[in-house]
Amino acid sequence: MTIDKYALFETTKALWPETVNVSGHPNALNEIYYRHESAFSQDDDWHQLALWSFHQALSAHEQRYSAKGMPIIYPREVTFFEFDKWMRFNLGDNCWSSERVEYENSEPGGDA
Numbered sequence: 001m002t003i004d005k006y007a008l009f010e011t012t013k014a015l016w017p018e019t020v021n022v023s024g025h026p027n028a029l030n031e032i033y034y035r036h037e038s039a040f041s042q043d044d045d046w047h048q049l050a051l052w053s054f055h056q057a058l059s060a061h062e063q064r065y066s067a068k069g070m071p072i073i074y075p076r077e078v079t080f081f082e083f084d085k086w087m088r089f090n091l092g093d094n095c096w097s098s099e100r101v102e103y104e105n106s107e108p109g110g111d112a
Contacts, residue, residue, distance in 0.1 A: 002106040003046060009083045012050040016075035022062055023071030029058060045099060053080060053086035 015036050022028045033055045040047045057078045065073050091100040 003051060003088070003102060005084065005106050006080060008046060008050045009054075009080050012047070012054045012083070013052065013075060016054070016058070017052070018076065019072050019074055020058075020062075021072055022066065029055060029062060029073075049087065049090055049096075049099075050083075053090055054083055056086040056090075057082040 016032060018062065020028050020032065020068060033051065037049055040051070054075075056071065058075055060082070061073050065071075086099075090096070091103055094107060
C-alpha cells in the first residue's frame with residue numbers, strides 16, 4: 001500500500017480556515033488542531049500525523065509573523081516542503097518504522 005503524500009497534505013490544509021487571528025489569542029492554533037484531531041479516529045494514524053505535522057509547520061509561521069507584529073496568519077501559506085519536513089521528523093520515531101518506509105517510498109501524486 002502506498003499513500004499520496006500531496007493529497008494528504010492538501011486534505012489536511014483544507015481543514016484550516018483561510019486566516020487565523022493569533023493576536024491576544026495564543027491558543028488559536030491549538031484550538032483548531034484539537035477540534036480536528038477529535039474528528040478523526042484515533043486509529044487513523046495518517047490523518048492524525050498529518051494534522052500534527054501541519055500544525056507544527058503552521059506554528060513556525062505564527063512565530064515568524066508574531067516577531068513582525070503581524071496578528072493574522074494564513075494556513076494556505078504552508079508549503080508541501082514544510083509539511084513534508086515535519087512528517088519525516090515525526091515519522092523518525094521507531095514506533096513509526098513501517099509507516100516511515102511507506103511514506104518514504106511514496107511519491108507525491110501517487111496512489112491513495
